[in-house]
Amino acid sequence: MESLRTTGKASPADVRAVNRRLLLQHISKGRGRISRADLVRLAGLNTATVSGLVAELLEQGLVREVGVGPSVGGKPPILLDLDERLFAVLGVQLIRDGFRIAALSLHGRIIEQHFEVGDGALMLDALVPAVRKMAEGLGRTVLAVGVAVPGIVDHRGVIARSVLLGRDDFDLGGWLGEQLGYPVHLINDSDACALAEVALDEDPAPTLLALYLGDGVGAGLILSGALFQGESFGAGEVGHLNLRTHQLTCECGRTGCLEAAARISVLTGRHQSLQLTPRGEEPQGHLDDAAAERAGRNIAALLELVYELIDVRRTVICGPVCALGSGLLDHIRQALTDYEPYLGGHLTVDYSRLGWNGTLLGAAASAAHQELGLLWSMIDT
Ligand SMILES: [Zn+2]
Structure with a gap:
């Protein structure tokens, strides 16, 4: 996490490293449509600094010249992109x-x-x-x-x-x-x-909850575009939260935990936790409908709590459960139909577009x- 405290003077090497990262950020976002002049403008650096750093990135093979852009009066600009080959x-x-x-x-x-x-x-x-x-x-x-x-x-x-x-x-x-x-x-x-989901987003400062359902259950929280990890990095550790919607015994020894209802082995009714086939492509098993309905109610209770507490209305479900069909999603949405938030509006829940790879x-x-x-x-x- 970035520190906001004073940490001393920056050496020329530190400044160079920061500028280099900045150029790589712009070049990676530019996807082959960015020139040195664009970098000068976007990064707020002078021409000599940009030229020197780009020469270094070209020499290292991190960046390459990929063509020329339209001329705006003078010589057409040479376009840069990340070199994907090395x-x-x-x-x-x-x-x-x-x-x-x-x-x-x-x-x-x-x-x-x-x-x-x-x-x-x-x-x-x-x-x-x-x-x-x-x-x-x-x-x-x-x-x-x-x-x-x-x-x-x-x-x-x-x-x-x-x-x-x-x-x-x-x-x-x-x-x-x-x-x-x-x-x-x-x-x-x-x-x-959660970070992978944000990388898909057009919104530069999205707010969302990414709920991972696998062997364990946890959440990643993005608030206004930034990952929120909490005071002791435990934000989103919701697996053992008891929302009083069931009485199942959890692996932690307590009853009623979210994980006891929503982990993948419970959702598929398989005693093994095995999430992968021998070839590793997709999670094994099928969704047990009664288990999915119970988990759906439990997850809906969590989402209502999160919404009322920190005003996050968008949830993305990720992990191997995404490969088991839409049954769980349907049950979560069903459980939310009667919910009338005090804050108004409504909650959205979807599976990650990256599925099991997120x-x-x-x-x-x-x-x-x-x-x-x-x-x-x-x-x-
Ligand atoms: Zn537990």
Whole structure:
């Protein structure tokens, strides 16, 4: 999170790094329709600074010249775009009984994917060789790895708590970074999903709740375009909230938790938590209608609470549940039909347009942003 405190003087190298990120942001958003003159105007930098930094980005292979734009009197401007050929950013999603890995180009296009299902206790040991193998097979330099984890990721980028991984205060990013030799950035899985959803949005400052339904249940909260993580990074930890709509026993030992009604194994009636087929493409199983109806009522109660508390009226459901048909969505909407908000208006609930891939893409997008300053639009992934 950006600090608002004074942190001392900026060195010329700091200023250069900030300006470089800024140019990469504009070039990634410009998608091949941006010139050096546009960069001078958009970034508010002088011509010499832009020329020097663009020359450096061209030499490094991060940016390339892609053609000429229309002349506005003088020489037609040379257009710039990210060079998608040499580098990749990896996204990883950890789930209870496996992981998913995707390699993405600098514009956020998926180049390759890999899934593995196995014993949860051995998952991290299997992850390292799988990431290495993918990186070697790409024939590209990996610039960063983003890992979406089911748990609270704190200001240090450390997993403060994860019931699903059975770990507290665990520096997974540090450990993975040492093993792999790449910069690794961790992000909570629901937050990753929320960021990916925002990248699809035309609205520059959207407000939404992304509710992740998988082995666990959690929410990512975007308020006026910014990810809100709370005072101790626990915002959106709604899985064990008791809204008094049912009496099911939860894995945490208590009764009535949202997760006890809405996690994927309950919705599909499968005792196993397995979310992936052996080939890893889609979640297994079918939605159990009675379970979906009960979860729908519980989720509707949560959305009413969120609306009355912080005035968020748009919800996007993400995670493997999106691959199980519209049954749950119908039940949530049904449960909301009699709701008459004190604030007026109405609530909208939809499945993520990125479906089951939102978390994976969001993890990679977050790493690309933190490492390079890139801003992806997920529209054409
Ligand atoms: Zn619980």
